[in-house]
Amino acid sequence: MDKIKSILSDSFMAFVVVSFIMTLGIWVGYGTSPLVVLPGLVIYVFICIVGVLLARIVPVPFPAVGWVAIVGIILSVPGLFPWSASFVSYSDKVPFLATATPALAYAGIAVGKDWSKFKKIGWKGILVCFLVFSGTFIGSAAVAEIILRLTGAI
Structure with missing residues (x-):
């Protein structure tokens, strides 16, 4: 307790x-x-x-x-x-x-x-992070667009 x-x-x-x-x-x-x-x-x-x-x-x-x-x-x-x-x-x-x-x-x-650990990731890790963030953003925008169109908000 x-x-x-x-x-x-x-x-x-x-x-x-x-x-x-x-x-x-x-x-x-x-x-x-x-x-x-x-x-x-x-x-x-x-x-x-x-x-x-x-x-x-x-x-x-x-x-x-x-x-x-x-x-x-x-x-x-x-x-x-x-x-x-x-x-x-x-x-x-x-x-x-x-x-x-x-x-x-x-x-x-x-x-x-943990900057030293971050630097060890290298350019490939940064590229993967960028692609993940971009994909998440684009996916979220696409879902929002579809839902807004289906509901008639836009």
Whole structure:
């Protein structure tokens, strides 16, 4: 139990720091007041804490990010809970791209820390990465195009 408390307190502090970084990024980048995005970020932190807790408690090998996604989806299903509409309304005030900034910064730090290993990959590894990223982008764009055309949105 002490291990779970330690993990949760560490996770909570990390989520608070990331939320602070996101708040600054939203304020500077989008000109949105921190008070406007604060409720949405509090909801995000709550969902993340529940996801991390479920990943530690449930005896099924399932990643915390999966639990976070499941909890977020369940809480935002319209009509399932009385607060779902408010939940979605507050969450909509947090720009999606602002949530990517801390993740990309962390990825950059992780790659920078292992730069010698990254250099050992060589040009073939970089080419494979480029092709994977490009294929993912083109595939996502194609799926979006098809769905938008089928639904009549475009």
